[in-house]
Amino acid sequence: MIGSARPGGIPPRPPGGGEGRPEGVAGRAERALLDVAGVTMNFGGLCALSHVDLRVDDGEIRALIGPNGSGKTTLLNVITGVYRPVAGRIALGGRELTGLRPYQITPLGIARTFQNIQLFSDMTVLDNVRVGYHCRTRSELGGALFRPAWVRAEEREATEAGLAALEVVGLAARRDELARHLPYGQQRRLEVARAMVTQARLLLLDEPMAGMNPHEAAEMTRLIAKIRDQGKTILLIEHNMKVVMGLCDRVSVLDHGEKIAEGVPAEIQTDAKVIEAYLGTGLRAATRAPRAGGGALLALESVSAGYGNIRALHDVSLAVEEGEIVALIGANGAGKTSTLRAVSGLLPLASGRITFGRTPLHGLDPAAIVSAGVVHVPEGRRIFTELTVAENLAIGSYLHHRGKDAGRRLAEVLRRFPVLEGRARQPGGTLSGGEQQMLAIARGLMARPKLLLLDEPSMGLAPLMVQAVFDIIREINAEGTTILLVEQNAPMALGIASRGYVMESGRIVLHGAAAALERDEQVKRAYLGG
Numbered sequence: 315m316i317g318s319a320r321p322g323g324i325p326p327r328p329p330g331g332g333e334g335r336p337e338g339v340a341g342r343a344e345r346a347l348l349d350v351a352g353v354t355m356n357f358g359g360l361c362a363l364s365h366v367d368l369r370v371d372d373g374e375i376r377a378l379i380g381p382n383g384s385g386k387t388t389l390l391n392v393i394t395g396v397y398r399p400v401a402g403r404i405a406l407g408g409r410e411l412t413g414l415r416p417y418q419i420t421p422l423g424i425a426r427t428f429q430n431i432q433l434f435s436d437m438t439v440l441d442n443v444r445v446g447y448h449c450r451t452r453s454e455l456g457g458a459l460f461r462p463a464w465v466r467a468e469e470r471e472a473t474e475a476g477l478a479a480l481e482v483v484g485l486a487a488r489r490d491e492l493a494r495h496l497p498y499g500q501q502r503r504l505e506v507a508r509a510m511v512t513q514a515r516l517l518l519l520d521e522p523m524a525g526m527n528p529h530e531a532a533e534m535t536r537l538i539a540k541i542r543d544q545g546k547t548i549l550l551i552e553h554n555m556k557v558v559m560g561l562c563d564r565v566s567v568l569d570h571g572e573k574i575a576e577g578v579p580a581e582i583q584t585d586a587k588v589i590e591a592y593l594g595t596g597l598r599a600a601t602r603a604p605r606a607g608g609g610a611l612l613a614l615e616s617v618s619a620g621y622g623n624i625r626a627l628h629d630v631s632l633a634v635e636e637g638e639i640v641a642l643i644g645a646n647g648a649g650k651t652s653t654l655r656a657v658s659g660l661l662p663l664a665s666g667r668i669t670f671g672r673t674p675l676h677g678l679d680p681a682a683i684v685s686a687g688v689v690h691v692p693e694g695r696r697i698f699t700e701l702t703v704a705e706n707l708a709i710g711s712y713l714h715h716r717g718k719d720a721g722r723r724l725a726e727v728l729r730r731f732p733v734l735e736g737r738a739r740q741p742g743g744t745l746s747g748g749e750q751q752m753l754a755i756a757r758g759l760m761a762r763p764k765l766l767l768l769d770e771p772s773m774g775l776a777p778l779m780v781q782a783v784f785d786i787i788r789e790i791n792a793e794g795t796t797i798l799l800v801e802q803n804a805p806m807a808l809g810i811a812s813r814g815y816v817m818e819s820g821r822i823v824l825h826g827a828a829a830a831l832e833r834d835e836q837v838k839r840a841y842l843g844g
Contacts (some may be wrong), residue, residue: 498623499530555843699743710760
């Protein structure tokens, strides 16, 4: 799985780090810079982290990986003081951090970047970095107004530190440009420079390569290795598994808020629990949908699209025939959700065509696309938690049904979901996670879709509830609704589909009969690198 070549021109790990490092538990404890012990974090009735232990050695690059919703960003938020854990402790170099606020933690030596870029877009590149140096200054409002000599000295220090950080990330020549004028990949590097200028010992990088093209990702990979070689310790959340497995000394894996594995990259790639967390299990054998042969209902032709400077889709082509279930699978951040958003009109196309039957969808607004017969059930359910089950369903029929017709459709849909029928007057937010997922699917069916786009219907559900949801998906398809299914649980999705497409870094890298994809080693590599 891991060869001798290192992707993106990554320098070799320093002696004593990574694979083959001889060490015992006591030796690791002595070198631990970050020590997270027994951290638990709840949001209401949801346990987002459960008794998580994590020790990051001084000078290493540690990866923190896991499927969507596994608790990775929540753990970073707990470490940096955004959330206060309900149990456990956090220490940096032996200094207790538990209970401190972010502004107190940063001067102690931890800085971070964010999953979504958080720059001051109308400030210059240099000023963005100088903001990071604020934690090292003493001046407050009075000093800013009257600017005595010591304040001017601090400003010079901030400028010198900012220029030094920009030199490291390769942006010194653009110091006077506005941050919003930088290309996307350079904005990401600017965030890293701002974190560096805090003089942090530990950098927490949350998906620094999200949305990057291969060239930008290679540049960021080399930058992270360079920062490590200058003496920094790095905790990295990243979905580009080829980078993770080639760059990092050790990898820790979360799933449903629990740490399920830890080790060097080669161990993680072959760990049965990790493979199951990323690829899922088929649960009981599914009845595979037959190949419909009804002609192309949905076709994407060379579709490219993105979010501002972020290119999320690159020349994506796929087709869904009438009556099929087609699975769209791949690792986190591969572009699956963006593909569904492009089809449903939520993500404008940069190039390419999308057709539904004979109707071009590109350029239509989402309401017109729903009226044409395409309904999107989004990731995360997105129900209206304060409205009743019946009111949520009524919203789904808004464009199609009025009066008695709406009542008849509501009765039809509720009969398919008996668990919802008895809770029609109950607020949506009081339902369990599985019931909310059923409500989201039921709301989509209220519009009588010809094509149903389902995004991660099993996310966050217990195995028995996953099985129930997939049984419903199969029944909906058997009654004539065509389905394009995005799903993290690859065996479950491929077990129910007739065909599948595998995405990686915004591109279709593999497609074919679902049964053949279930046996293909390239599917596992798309999830776990190698």
